[in-house]
Amino acid sequence: DAGVIQSPRHEVTEMGQEVTLRCKPISGHNSLFWYRQTMMRGLELLIYFNNNVPIDDSGMPEDRFSAKMPNASFSTLKIQPSEPRDSAVYFCASSGPTGAYSPLHFGNGTRLTVT
């Protein structure tokens, strides 16, 4: 199993530009999560999907952030326009339908730097 695949691994962009982060979950997993890691707040849940449907987006910081899951094998997190305070590591994770407490499997993250 290839695990959760995220792209790009690093993204450097200028303030005001649009940024799109991509994620391919583990095949067969039906839940997908987007987290953001910062030094001050640790890992924050931004949004999660179950069976491709957004269930909870209360962690999305503001309207500049949007996420989609058009099918079971792909998701995107978009920031438009980006700001320097969005600089962080963004993780995608997936979990399978093996029970209520199926552990999350994380990708290796996308390190975003907004200058």
Next chain:
Amino acid sequence: DQQVKQNSPSLSVQEGRISILNCDYTNSMFDYFLWYKKYPAEGPTFLISISSIKDKNEDGRFTVFLNKSAKHLSLHIVPSQPGDSAVYFCAASATGTASKLTFGTGTRLQVTL
């Protein structure tokens, strides 16, 4: 409001000794707790978990203890090895939103020779 708190940002332990990482939570609805381990440039990986119906769970060198009355859990690593050097995240979830994990800020463990 940080519902899961790891108050020690870092910890240094000698190889062979016990490492104890602590975590406190404030939400009484949390009933399932997990520890994740993270190496640099990698995503967190699941380490061990415990349900609120237990007060201890053991897996090899790793043991998690839960004190529900104090809303406190700890991860013990015995004996500590250099490969254990990583950032450890505590996480919690509540019944009904089992997949939604709330993480702490992490504790960086360094195991020295």
